[in-house]
Amino acid sequence: MGESATMLLRGGLVVPMTERGVAFSGDVLLAGGTVSAVAARLDPPPDATVLDVSGCLVLPGFVQAHVHVVQSLARHRAEALELLPWLTERIWPYEAALSTGEVAAAARLGIAELLCGGTTAAMDMGTTHNQDAVFAAADQLGIRFASGKCHMDTGDGVPAGLLEDCDASLAAAEELGVRWHGAAGGRLRYAVAPRFVLSCSPELLAGAVALARRHGWQLHTHTSENVRETQLVHELTGRGNVACLADVGIAGEDTVLAHAVHLDDAEVALLASTRTGVAHCPGANLKLASGIADLPRLLREGIRVGLGADGPPCNNRLSIFHEMSLAGTLHNLRGGAGAVDAWTVLELATWRGAEAIGLGGRVGRLAPGYRADVVVLAVESWAMEPAGDPAAMIVHGAADRDVRHVVVDGAVVVRDGALATADGAAIRRAARTAAASLEHRLGWT
Numbered sequence: 001m002g003e004s005a006t007m008l009l010r011g012g013l014v015v016p017m018t019e020r021g022v023a024f025s026g027d028v029l030l031a032g033g034t035v036s037a038v039a040a041r042l043d044p045p046p047d048a049t050v051l052d053v054s055g056c057l058v059l060p061g062f063v064q065a066h067v068h069v070v071q072s073l074a075r076h077r078a079e080a081l082e083l084l085p086w087l088t089e090r091i092w093p094y095e096a097a098l099s100t101g102e103v104a105a106a107a108r109l110g111i112a113e114l115l116c117g118g119t120t121a122a123m124d125m126g127t128t129h130n131q132d133a134v135f136a137a138a139d140q141l142g143i144r145f146a147s148g149k150c151h152m153d154t155g156d157g158v159p160a161g162l163l164e165d166c167d168a169s170l171a172a173a174e175e176l177g178v179r180w181h182g183a184a185g186g187r188l189r190y191a192v193a194p195r196f197v198l199s200c201s202p203e204l205l206a207g208a209v210a211l212a213r214r215h216g217w218q219l220h221t222h223t224s225e226n227v228r229e230t231q232l233v234h235e236l237t238g239r240g241n242v243a244c245l246a247d248v249g250i251a252g253e254d255t256v257l258a259h260a261v262h263l264d265d266a267e268v269a270l271l272a273s274t275r276t277g278v279a280h281c282p283g284a285n286l287k288l289a290s291g292i293a294d295l296p297r298l299l300r301e302g303i304r305v306g307l308g309a310d311g312p313p314c315n316n317r318l319s320i321f322h323e324m325s326l327a328g329t330l331h332n333l334r335g336g337a338g339a340v341d342a343w344t345v346l347e348l349a350t351w352r353g354a355e356a357i358g359l360g361g362r363v364g365r366l367a368p369g370y371r372a373d374v375v376v377l378a379v380e381s382w383a384m385e386p387a388g389d390p391a392a393m394i395v396h397g398a399a400d401r402d403v404r405h406v407v408v409d410g411a412v413v414v415r416d417g418a419l420a421t422a423d424g425a426a427i428r429r430a431a432r433t434a435a436a437s438l439e440h441r442l443g444w445t
């Protein structure tokens with residue numbers, strides 16, 4: 001990937017996300033991989049590259065709190081199914097079939113899409129095997145990435161190829177974490193990722209917690225996505241899903257729970273009191289008919305929330321713009337117009353999402369000392385005219401097509417709308433070839 005250099009982004013409309021409603025014409029100076037200065041006018045240091053971004057919006061890179069890039073090759077191939085059959089009939093057989101090369105092709109496609117859509121940081125969950133290929137893709141393409149192999153050692157409908165031995169699964173994660181946590185100058189992090197309660201024995205859940213806490217790595221899992229899943233957890237454990245996870249220690253500031261759609265009052269209180277992070281994934285929840293998480297309530301209770309597209313086969317895109325638009329409109333059905341206003345949505349997609357995935361104070365704002373993760377949006381598509389409130393433009397008008405430049409850790413990873421760190425056409429070709437081979441082996445064609 002490109003080198004971190006001193007760079008002046010000159011003359012954009014800066015939306016620093018340091019305060020709601022603030023936007024001003026100005027310059028942003030990046031140096032040594034961090035934001036060095038933000039002001040109406042800055043003189044470039046002699047060694048600086050000057051990038052003219054006049055007429056563009058300049059804002060912190062977007063953060064997604066829950067994705068699965070490894071699922072990218074099953075995109076458009078797992079339609080019209082609810083969560084449990086979606087997993088058992090399509091996603092798990094697909095994941096079980098993935099070779100090392102196919103994991104790499106899937107991860108490269110997903111990460112390229114994330115970066116070209118302005119997402120500079122993500123919390124990701126892999127499959128049970130070949131996780132090195134996911135980290136290698138994130139390393140090369142230049143995204144800020146927390147990920148981990150997923151853990152599965154029990155459950156109905158789990159193919160033999162994914163069913164792990166508890167101790168071997170945990171040992172594999174520890175090896176991966178030692179290898180990748182803190183790599184690429186801290187851009188890559190390890191997150192211990194038991195898949196969900198239904199596919200993990202109590203011993204595996206407890207071991208995952210012990211592993212994460214021993215090393216100071218994050219925990220990342222799914223909870224209360226679907227009514228049937230939530231019922232099954234209750235039948236199995238006699239506890240609510242969030243409560244069951246908290247019982248074994250999967251709660252707290254180092255934990256990200258995806259979905260949290262079907263919660264009782266005690267579970268909402270538990271999320272708030274433990275400061276557990278929640279990934280709100282409205283696109284996936286609609287596609288799989290899972291339900292609508294009560295985002296306004298989660299925010300009222302002070303729960304730390306970020307947004308996530310989840311997997312390409314349950315969305316079918318990894319676009320933060322799609323999730324922002326949904327988060328800013330869906331909750332009007334229950335809460336009335338403006339239930340979650342555009343500035344709040346933009347906070348969820350930047351600094352609040354960063355806080356939810358353990359990057360608080362380092363990512364999600366354009367302010368001195370923050371990492372140099374920046375997205376520059378052109379204001380040229382029809383839906384961006386005529387310019388108005390910047391948050392309304394970004395949340396309700398913009399799309400991936402508006403992303404012009406993207407910088408991560410001070411390095412340009414997308415330039416003029418094209419991936420700068422790898423050959424985008426080669427990534428697409430590899431993905432098509434791998435998807436065709438998988439379809440053939442899985443009998444999907």
Ligand SMILES: [Zn+2]
Pocket residue numbers: 066067068222258310311
């Ligand atoms: Zn997921």
